[in-house]
Amino acid sequence: MTATESPDDVSPNAPPTIQALEVTVTAPLVSVRNPLYAGVQVALPCPPPSTVAGMLAAAAGGWGAVSLETRFAMAFHARGVGVDLETYHPLDASGKKADPTPRERGFLTGATLTVWLTDEIGSWERRLRRPVWPLRLGRSQDLVRVTTRRVSLRPGPGRQGSALLPEGIAPVLAGTLPAGTLLRLPTAISPDRQRTRWDGYHFDASGRSDLLIGAEWSDEQGRAVVPLPPVHPARLPAVV
Amino acid sequence: MSHVGHDEGKRPVLTAHPLQRVGAYALAFLGGAHTPEHLVPSAFDDAVGVLTDDAVRAALVRDTKHDQGFWLKASMSFFPNSKMNHPSNAKKDKEEIRTTVRSWRTCPEPGAWPEAACVLCGRAAVGFYGKKDVPLAESDVYRNTTPRGHQGLALCWPCLCCFYALPYGCRLTGGPSIALHSWDERFMARTVSRRVERSRQFIALGTADPRGGSDRETIALRALRDHDDRLTAGVELLVFSNNNRGQTLEIQSMDQPLAEWLRLSARLPARRRGFRALLRAHARPDRPGIVGLARNAFRSTELIAGACARYLTRHLDRGVIRSDSADLAELCFSLVIEVMRMNLNEIDEIRAAGGQVAAWLTAENSAGKLREFNATLKEPKRMRHWLMRRNLDALLDSRISTEGPLITEEQFRLLFDPEVEQAWFHRQLLVVSVVQRLHEQGFRPADRAEIAAELAAEEQDQPEDLVFASDEKES
Numbered sequence: 144m145t146a147t148e149s150p151d152d153v154s155p156n157a158p159p160t161i162q163a164l165e166v167t168v169t170a171p172l173v174s175v176r177n178p179l180y181a182g183v184q185v186a187l188p189c190p191p192p193s194t195v196a197g198m199l200a201a202a203a204g205g206w207g208a209v210s211l212e213t214r215f216a217m218a219f220h221a222r223g224v225g226v227d228l229e230t231y232h233p234l235d236a237s238g239k240k241a242d243p244t245p246r247e248r249g250f251l252t253g254a255t256l257t258v259w260l261t262d263e264i265g266s267w268e269r270r271l272r273r274p275v276w277p278l279r280l281g282r283s284q285d286l287v288r289v290t291t292r293r294v295s296l297r298p299g300p301g302r303q304g305s306a307l308l309p310e311g312i313a314p315v316l317a318g319t320l321p322a323g324t325l326l327r328l329p330t331a332i333s334p335d336r337q338r339t340r341w342d343g344y345h346f347d348a349s350g351r352s353d354l355l356i357g358a359e360w361s362d363e364q365g366r367a368v369v370p371l372p373p374v375h376p377a378r379l380p381a382v383v
Numbered sequence: 384m385s386h387v388g389h390d391e392g393k394r395p396v397l398t399a400h401p402l403q404r405v406g407a408y409a410l411a412f413l414g415g416a417h418t419p420e421h422l423v424p425s426a427f428d429d430a431v432g433v434l435t436d437d438a439v440r441a442a443l444v445r446d447t448k449h450d451q452g453f454w455l456k457a458s459m460s461f462f463p464n465s466k467m468n469h470p471s472n473a474k475k476d477k478e479e480i481r482t483t484v485r486s487w488r489t490c491p492e493p494g495a496w497p498e499a500a501c502v503l504c505g506r507a508a509v510g511f512y513g514k515k516d517v518p519l520a521e522s523d524v525y526r527n528t529t530p531r532g533h534q535g536l537a538l539c540w541p542c543l544c545c546f547y548a549l550p551y552g553c554r555l556t557g558g559p560s561i562a563l564h565s566w567d568e569r570f571m572a573r574t575v576s577r578r579v580e581r582s583r584q585f586i587a588l589g590t591a592d593p594r595g596g597s598d599r600e601t602i603a604l605r606a607l608r609d610h611d612d613r614l615t616a617g618v619e620l621l622v623f624s625n626n627n628r629g630q631t632l633e634i635q636s637m638d639q640p641l642a643e644w645l646r647l648s649a650r651l652p653a654r655r656r657g658f659r660a661l662l663r664a665h666a667r668p669d670r671p672g673i674v675g676l677a678r679n680a681f682r683s684t685e686l687i688a689g690a691c692a693r694y695l696t697r698h699l700d701r702g703v704i705r706s707d708s709a710d711l712a713e714l715c716f717s718l719v720i721e722v723m724r725m726n727l728n729e730i731d732e733i734r735a736a737g738g739q740v741a742a743w744l745t746a747e748n749s750a751g752k753l754r755e756f757n758a759t760l761k762e763p764k765r766m767r768h769w770l771m772r773r774n775l776d777a778l779l780d781s782r783i784s785t786e787g788p789l790i791t792e793e794q795f796r797l798l799f800d801p802e803v804e805q806a807w808f809h810r811q812l813l814v815v816s817v818v819q820r821l822h823e824q825g826f827r828p829a830d831r832a833e834i835a836a837e838l839a840a841e842e843q844d845q846p847e848d849l850v851f852a853s854d855e856k857e858s
């Protein structure tokens with residue numbers, strides 16, 4: 144992340160803050176599938192970085208319009224979970240017509256996704272105001288509502304809350320682990336879907352953890368803002 | 384490192400897929416290695432050889448109802464309609480079955496490899512595979528989830544072999560299989576190796592595990608108890624079937640702090656007595672405590688604390704404090720501190736209040752007063768009123784040596800303020816601490832002995848719990 148000194152903060156003793164774009168995405172229903180199990184539809188407790196990255200790329204008009212260096216920090220909270228039935232339409236390779244079948248599919252309700260971007264703030268602000276492609280989180284029938292505002296981030300630790308934390312980021316309190324579950328989530332997926340980069344992330348679905356995380360930045364409310372690994376698919380290594 | 388290409392093509396690597404990871408450890412262990420990184424290429428071939436031989440032997444049984452048909456039957460939940468258990472095997476002769484099963488389990492010639500990367504590890508794929516080879520993958524006739532041009536999942540040979548080895552790392556029931564997974568690698572190595580030893584026996588004999596699969600959650604508790612090191616991640620229990628009648632997957636997760644707390648509670652000598660009481664608190668006449676505890680552990684930590692509180696208060700209406708109360712209460716507080724991460728100052732406040740209430744009850748030394756207090760548990764209003772009343776009494780009563788009020792303003796706030804989100808939980812903890820202190824102070828009202836004898840007779844430990852809590856390990 145390149146730090147841009149905030150001109151608002153002129154107090155001589157205050158540590159330097161940086162400007163960031165805080166993107167708030169809300170949706171009544173969100174469904175993100177675990178891509179590891181194709182035959183059954185297991186839902187993830189939060190959107191993986193690759194999904195959020197895909198949404199940003201959709202706003203920009205495709206990965207070609209997005210910088211290779213793009214990184215962001217994110218937090219996610221859902222008020223509830225549920226399962227419903229969706230009609231699954233198998234695409235038969237032999238050309239035969241396959242029977243649609245009902246399948247259970249998990250979903251999250253009352254979802255709020257927060258994304259912090261610190262580079263190209265003005266450009267992302269414009270893109271998210273007028274996205275090129277419609278913005279969704281995992282279900283094509285449910286569009287999301289997006290708002291943006293500029294915030295300043297302070298250097299130093301922040302509260303875990305509902306942050307998605309890359310594995311290895313630890314609480315300030317020595318010997319402890321972040322609250323919640325350790326997940327393996329896709330960070331980037333190649334456009335032809337042949338290659339996926341997986342990383343470990345800590346996520347507490349309750350969002351209640353008050354643990355102070357040794358983050359690079361925290362926001363005005365003291366929430367930890369931890370940049371995730373780069374998400375641009377062009378950075379994925381070639382097939383070996 | 385000139386032979387890297389060759390070697391790397393024969394080494395399972397750990398990927399993001401929990402079932403592949405269980406299989407990778409199982410494969411490593413079948414090859415005599417402790418972890419997948421330590422599996423040398425020749426041992427990899429040997430391990431794959433074991434898988435193939437077992438598959439051939441099972442296929443030759445032909446009939447799942449045969450008394451050695453267990454592995455053949457179980458294989459239907461992993462590799463349905465494969466060469467191993469294809470319905471047409473009934474009409475084939477032995478040699479034909481041997482040949483087809485072996486060729487199914489042979490790495491395709493490099494000339495036949497597609498130009499695609501393994502979706503799990505990125506190495507060169509040797510073919511495309513669907514649910515016949517990879518549990519919970521899409522059927523290979525469908526194209527909904529595979530990249531364009533791929534007929535199924537692109538997999539390298541080691542990743543594919545991990546799925547072939549997966550059953551060895553699972554509890555096999557003949558129906559849905561049970562796998563225990565964690566991102567803690569030491570835990571995986573230990574747990575999967577123990578499981579492989581058992582599964583190999585049943586696969587070799589072709590008979591089922593006599594324990595069956597009814598208590599799947601307890602598999603996790605047993606594995607935790609047998610683990611020597613601090614857990615660095617939580618555990619997941621995956622119950623799945625790749626059966627032709629419908630694929631199913633159920634994932635239950637236990638977070639690291641709870642897993643670690645359970646591990647320590649079942650192992651540390653200082654906590655073992657409390658742990659026995661914890662099992663008793665979860666036992667029902669028709670169900671061992673270990674089953675109830677394991678289920679609560681996967682559902683919610685609060686359910687465990689709730690079971691403790693219920694157990695501790697179960698006979699208060701008869702004026703009885705059980706002999707294991709103090710141990711269980713202490714364990715319950717460790718849960719609240721280590722797992723639920725409740726604020727320590729608040730816990731101290733609640734414990735202090737509990738101590739004062741217990742002191743008052745001890746001074747009264749009456750089962751009737753304890754009953755009275757107990758009766759307020761379900762109604763916050765009554766409890767509040769009762770405490771305020773005792774507050775006044777205590778101030779006026781010279782027999783009670785407490786300084787200051789029975790309950791402070793801050794304690795009242797924690798217990799009854801509607802603004803305090805966890806007030807109901809604080810009230811449960813108050814009762815836990817009252818019972819703990821009463822036990823410590825030797826609360827023994829006159830009418831107690833008779834009732835205690837009755838209770839001892841009606842509450843016997845479940846045999847399964849005694850085995851779990853003793854030092855006998857699962858053999």
Ligand SMILES: [Zn+2]
Pocket residue numbers: 501502503504505506538539540541542543
């Ligand atoms: Zn692979």
